[in-house]
Amino acid sequence: MPEPTAAPAQLADRARTMVLLLLLALAVVVVLVLARDASSPGSAAMLALFLLLPLLLPVAGLWRRERRTYAWATLCLTPHFVFALMEIVANPALRLTAAAMLLLASGLMVALVAYLRVTRASGERRAESGE
Numbered sequence: 001m002p003e004p005t006a007a008p009a010q011l012a013d014r015a016r017t018m019v020l021l022l023l024l025a026l027a028v029v030v031v032l033v034l035a036r037d038a039s040s041p042g043s044a045a046m047l048a049l050f051l052l053l054p055l056l057l058p059v060a061g062l063w064r065r066e067r068r069t070y071a072w073a074t075l076c077l078t079p080h081f082v083f084a085l086m087e088i089v090a091n092p093a094l095r096l097t098a099a100a101m102l103l104l105a106s107g108l109m110v111a112l113v114a115y116l117r118v119t120r121a122s123g124e125r126r127a128e129s130g131e
Contacts, residue, residue, distance in 0.1 A: 058076055
């Protein structure tokens with residue numbers, strides 16, 4: 001006898017919790033990068049704007065469970081992917097922190113897409129399956 005699966009609402013809550021936790025962890029790693037690589041106040045401010053602002057933009061919509069926000073929030077991770085890959089290749093001093101940023105950004109991307117997949121309307125599921 002197969003095990004009962006979790007209800008879609010429970011899966012959506014789990015995915016949302018993972019999104020919020022990964023977002024927080026990514027913000028902490030960004031702050032660590034800023035603390036370790038603050039060569040000048042101007043560059044630190046630009047880096048903070050470049051990396052923290054995209055994380056803050058979708059927070060209100062994510063908290064309110066707006067599906068559209070979960071969709072466009074994936075685009076807000078682009079600066080983190082670019083910065084992390086660049087630092088992994090070019091800056092040995094930040095390689096470990098940049099790798100953590102890359103893993104967290106990837107995990108956040110997966111969690112955002114998972115939330116969107118779980119909260120898809122049942123009508124959309126039927127149309128895709130051809131019923």
